[in-house]
Amino acid sequence: MIELTDVRKVFPARRGAAEVVAVDGVTLSVADGEFAGVVGPSGSGKSTLVRLVNLLERPTSGGVVVDGQVLTDLDDDGVRRARRAVGMVFQHFNLLDSRTAAGNVEHPLELAGVGRTERRRRVADLLDLVGLADRHASRPAQLSGGQKQRVAIARALAAQPKVLLCDEATSALDPASTGGVLELLRQVRAELGLTVLLITHEMAVVRAVCDSAVLLDHGRVVDGGPLTEVLTRPHSPLAAQLLPVPAVAGGAGDLVRVTVTEDAPEGRVLRTLAGELGLDVEVVGGSVETVAGRRFGRLLLSVTGDDGRLDVALQRLRDGGSLVERAVPGDEPPPIGVHDEPEASGQPEPAVPHVLDIPEVPR
Numbered sequence: 001m002i003e004l005t006d007v008r009k010v011f012p013a014r015r016g017a018a019e020v021v022a023v024d025g026v027t028l029s030v031a032d033g034e035f036a037g038v039v040g041p042s043g044s045g046k047s048t049l050v051r052l053v054n055l056l057e058r059p060t061s062g063g064v065v066v067d068g069q070v071l072t073d074l075d076d077d078g079v080r081r082a083r084r085a086v087g088m089v090f091q092h093f094n095l096l097d098s099r100t101a102a103g104n105v106e107h108p109l110e111l112a113g114v115g116r117t118e119r120r121r122r123v124a125d126l127l128d129l130v131g132l133a134d135r136h137a138s139r140p141a142q143l144s145g146g147q148k149q150r151v152a153i154a155r156a157l158a159a160q161p162k163v164l165l166c167d168e169a170t171s172a173l174d175p176a177s178t179g180g181v182l183e184l185l186r187q188v189r190a191e192l193g194l195t196v197l198l199i200t201h202e203m204a205v206v207r208a209v210c211d212s213a214v215l216l217d218h219g220r221v222v223d224g225g226p227l228t229e230v231l232t233r234p235h236s237p238l239a240a241q242l243l244p245v246p247a248v249a250g251g252a253g254d255l256v257r258v259t260v261t262e263d264a265p266e267g268r269v270l271r272t273l274a275g276e277l278g279l280d281v282e283v284v285g286g287s288v289e290t291v292a293g294r295r296f297g298r299l300l301l302s303v304t305g306d307d308g309r310l311d312v313a314l315q316r317l318r319d320g321g322s323l324v325e326r327a328v329p330g331d332e333p334p335p336i337g338v339h340d341e342p343e344a345s346g347q348p349e350p351a352v353p354h355v356l357d358i359p360e361v362p363r
């Protein structure tokens with residue numbers, strides 16, 4: 001379990017640069033076995049937040065509890081010991097080039113003083129778990145990006161952590177490798193009972209694997225919760241990022257944004273508007289996706305007809321359990337990841353910022 005209580009991180013002013021409040025009073029709880037996402041635009045504090053969870057950065061104030069241990073009460077030696085319960089996976093893998101895949105996975109076990117026979121046994125099991133038993137003797141330069149990340153995941157799991165932190169773990173991968181790595185993360189979460197906190201600017205990643213997420217902006221949590229709740233919450237900025245449907249100017253009728261679910265599907269919505277009440281309905285935008293293992297959609301409809309009838313229709317839909325909102329152009333922010341600056345990867349693999357075609361991860 002991860003508990004952050006009113007955590008702040010202020011980087012002091014340096015060499016003429018003003019101080020930066022990177023994380024500004026974040027309270028966050030991730031339950032045992034939960035797969036949680038942290039999303040937000042570039043510079044919103046995502047990486048700093050994840051580094052606060054294992055105290056790679058000490059908070060300026062606030063409390064950090066991981067697996068029942070109050071990390072913020074520990075001295076540096078205590079933090080180093082406690083950090084073994086927290087594995088971490090990075091965007092650029094951070095493997096030792098001079099070591100083989102097996103040597104990389106073995107490294108933390110050597111540092112922890114695990115005996116040679118036990119080390120070899122654990123390394124073989126871990127490489128098997130991540131599907132790379134046959135590449136144990138390969139060096140990082142001989143592996144694809146996806147394979148390197150699998151080695152990094154095996155290494156992060158070597159010390160048998162309770163919590164796994166993933167900082168943009170798929171951002172340097174192509175869509176097929178991204179799908180494979182996400183599937184692996186879900187598998188190890190299920191098999192090992194891990195709690196996973198994943199940072200990403202790619203909403204497709206959140207849709208594919210997360211149970212819950214928080215949206216950060218300027219170091220603050222502006223929205224969050226279980227995805228199934230978020231998507232049925234009125235005016236949710238996180239729902240607008242998960243299933244973006246920006247309202248467009250110039251539609252002929254009244255713009256209405258409808259959230260469809262398995263219980264209130266689009267067929268029923270359209271039947272109510274067009275069939276029962278005779279309104280003229282045009283679908284002008286929308287997306288339907290599997291999120292947290294369930295089917296959700298957000299549709300933007302242009303509805304023309306008698307105003308009174310429209311009000312009756314909207315109320316009837318609400319009574320039937322649909323989330324229905326009047327929309328106006330510009331009422332939703334642009335999707336994160338579209339307006340963000342692409343990051344320089346510094347790696348031979350091309351960075352692929354758009355993963356909208358990530359293969360669906362079986363749950």
Ligand SMILES: Nc1ncnc2c1ncn2[C@@H]1O[C@H](COP(=O)(O)OP(=O)(O)OP(=O)(O)O)[C@@H](O)[C@H]1O
Pocket residue numbers: 011020021022040041042043044045046047048049201
């Ligand atoms: N060591 C540091 N010293 C000073 N400022 C820092 C430091 N690390 C991060 N910052 C600043 O803190 C803010 C949050 O940065 P952070 O890297 O956490 O954001 P992010 O959401 O992860 O961004 P990105 O998606 O671009 O990686 C930014 O303004 C950044 O410049």
